[in-house]
Amino acid sequence: MESLRYNLSQLTSFGRLFFLIFSCLLAWLVSTIILWLSVPLFFDISIPHIPYYLAHPHESDSASFLLYLQGGSSAGLFIGGALIYSYFAERGQSVWFNFTAQHSRYNLILVGIGVIALLGLLPMVDALERLNKMLVFPESMSELSVYFERMQSQMESVIARLTAVETPGDIAFVVVVMAVIPAIGEEWIFRAKLQGILQRLTGSAHGGIWLTSLAFTIMHQQIFAVLPMMLLALFLGYLYAYTRSLWMTVTAHFVNNLTSLIVLMNFPDAFHQQDFLPLWMYVGSAFLLLGAIVLLIFQWKKLGIHQIIPSAQS
Numbered sequence: 001m002e003s004l005r006y007n008l009s010q011l012t013s014f015g016r017l018f019f020l021i022f023s024c025l026l027a028w029l030v031s032t033i034i035l036w037l038s039v040p041l042f043f044d045i046s047i048p049h050i051p052y053y054l055a056h057p058h059e060s061d062s063a064s065f066l067l068y069l070q071g072g073s074s075a076g077l078f079i080g081g082a083l084i085y086s087y088f089a090e091r092g093q094s095v096w097f098n099f100t101a102q103h104s105r106y107n108l109i110l111v112g113i114g115v116i117a118l119l120g121l122l123p124m125v126d127a128l129e130r131l132n133k134m135l136v137f138p139e140s141m142s143e144l145s146v147y148f149e150r151m152q153s154q155m156e157s158v159i160a161r162l163t164a165v166e167t168p169g170d171i172a173f174v175v176v177v178m179a180v181i182p183a184i185g186e187e188w189i190f191r192a193k194l195q196g197i198l199q200r201l202t203g204s205a206h207g208g209i210w211l212t213s214l215a216f217t218i219m220h221q222q223i224f225a226v227l228p229m230m231l232l233a234l235f236l237g238y239l240y241a242y243t244r245s246l247w248m249t250v251t252a253h254f255v256n257n258l259t260s261l262i263v264l265m266n267f268p269d270a271f272h273q274q275d276f277l278p279l280w281m282y283v284g285s286a287f288l289l290l291g292a293i294v295l296l297i298f299q300w301k302k303l304g305i306h307q308i309i310p311s312a313q314s
Contacts, residue, residue: 009089013200019089020193024081031076035069042068057161064173066162071177078185085193110243111251113295118252120289121235122259123281128227135224148223155222163265171265179257187250190216190233191240209237232256242296 011019039045043065045053050069057066137145162178165171190212199208213233220229240249 011089013197016089016197017194017201020081020085020189020197023084023088024077024189027080027084028073028077031072031080035072035076039065039068057158063162063165063170066158067173067177070162071173071181074177074181074185078189079181082185082188082193110245110296110299111248113292113299114239114243114248114252115255117239117289117292117296118235118255120285120287120292121231122256123285124289125228125231127282128231129225132227133224151221152224159264163261165265174265175258175261178261179254183250183254183257186216187236187240187246187253191236191249192246195237195240205241209234209241213237 036047036050039050040047045065053065054069137148163174165174194215195208195212197208198211199205202208202211213230213236216233216236217226217229222229236249236253239252240246243249
């Protein structure tokens, strides 16, 4: 085992990229098998009927079944994948999220400023999402347009079913599955692992951030939310590059997810709203974002950080 870990730790950047993908797929496969086998133990659903309820989420008696599979598969794919990759390719180094790295610039002030910056960004994300939904495919791509619209409709149907909860326990379950697990898992894989690999492959910190953001956007498979997803991914990518703290991006990612959940749970028709927010909200958010950036720069100088974007080798 030790010789295997040593050999994997000596992989080239391309090798690390493929092993990261392999780790995620392996963890997802194992977690999916375990989840499906355990469904009859917790729910009145037999294994052969699982695909049907996944395809028809509104026919499930309880959202807990969907949340169970969603949370488990997400944790397996990202958190499980990151654990496997960290244990073998990094020989256990930074296995706990890169949260306890010696050179982490994390502190509560930076996290607070990062959250303020994200809140300032949200109205812009909302505006981009509404613009993105106005996307019209040419006649020659009508079949592709129908496919994407159907996929978007299915995604909205699943989310609507997952968020149709009322009891405090169910709400807490939704928050864990749809806000906490994605924030930890996706940031661990995309920012702490993939971004560094792609930085070394491209020889550019910016190249690594942009390619990671593109991969993050594609992974979510939301063609009518590509622009806001890309903006959010770039924000998180540069935030991680600036602060060197995964706590920072996990917190910002969680706040974004939680904000979306609050909106969807209180305004179920939010998916179909076409109107833009009032102008004052966009102006106010711009000033909030600008103020947060100024505070971040001030904090970096206070901490003696002179190299804002690290080199691709760091």
